[in-house]
């Protein structure tokens with residue numbers, strides 16, 4: 420039996436994930452528990468890859484933005500599926516290196532890379548360093564000279580499109596800590612400097628306009644602005660830019676209110692705009708890079724909790740407390756993010772009550788959702804929070820010294836641990 424948004428429920432009325440009964444997972448591994456469905460991850464990767472084939476004749480690459488869900492197994496899967504990866508820190512780079520991920524397919528981002536991280540990237544021949552600012556360009560060329568290597572770089576550009584809000588805006592000078600501004604001439608100055616620096620090879624330009632975007636237009640506009648920039652680089656300097664990195668940001672479904680655009684639709688519209696601009700300006704269509712994170716792993720993840728205290732406050736609200744919270748999912752306390760909830764042990768029961776789902780941390784703000792429709796809920800129920808695959812485990816902390824839960828991968832009725840849960844020994848391992 421299937422419910423809206425492809426939720427599978429078995430005859431016992433239990434939620435099924437990757438062919439495995441979620442209540443069995445909760446029993447076997449304990450709660451809280453992160454569950455990831457491998458078919459959904461690989462399916463999203465394949466959909467993106469086939470869009471590159473279809474709309475760019477294969478002249479491009481998908482790089483998984485690993486900050487969305489970073490662990491060794493994700494780099495293995497990305498590699499098996501032919502993807503590259505984005506890293507934003509020495510720690511993510513180290514994780515990729517530790518499983519032998521092909522470093523030439525890695526883009527290293529960040530607005531404040533340390534000397535140590537830059538050296539690490541150069542020493543390990545990371546494919547592209549995405550340069551954020553002039554001072555960083557100097558440091559990259561300094562370390563490239565010192566190590567006697569050529570640094571292959573892209574420049575992070577602010578295309579003047581801010582799509583962080585639901586309605587995107589195109590402004591002149593945008594207020595962002597990331598990248599070079601176009602309209603002040605800063606981006607062009609950086610291009611010229613990169614071209615003139617012998618230890619640096621300017622491969623491409625990069626933009627990333629926001630996250631959880633549900634509209635096609637901002638991506639199309641960003642593609643157009645970047646193609647105009649590539650054309651003006653050629654006009655002013657004669658230099659041809661080989662690569663255009665369009666970033667990530669494609670929206671996913673968190674709740675039934677979200678209506679994500681199918682990725683092929685974004686890809687088709689952006690590709691049409693890029694081809695049109697290339698023709699208009701007489702420049703070649705660059706090698707296209709894309710960096711989806713959330714849209715590859717977000718909907719593949721479900722978090723399971725056990726319900727504990729249920730507190731009815733007459734005429735106020737009912738708090739249903741679970742055994743996790745802001746430690747394993749800080750997105751509510753950070754952004755009041757919305758999720759869909761259900762009871763994994765009674766997944767087919769009608770949601771006829773409205774509750775506030777609270778975490779167990781000593782913070783009043785530690786909630787997972789307000790005005791949540793659920794069946795009558797009692798201690799011992801297994802609660803499932805859907806679409807937690809992105810920016811949950813990767814943002815987790817052991818605040819209150821609650822150990823970070825394990826991550827279990829499910830596929831075809833089988834389950835396996837891909838990240839072990841922390842133990843109490845782990846949470847005080849570095850204490851002296």
Ligand SMILES: *Cc1c(COP(=O)(O)O)cnc(C)c1O
Pocket residue numbers: 484486487505528627629630631666667668669710711712713714
């Ligand atoms: C965060 C980020 C991404 C991924 O964004 P999603 O919204 O998860 O797709 C891609 N590129 C850069 C540079 C980022 O900072």
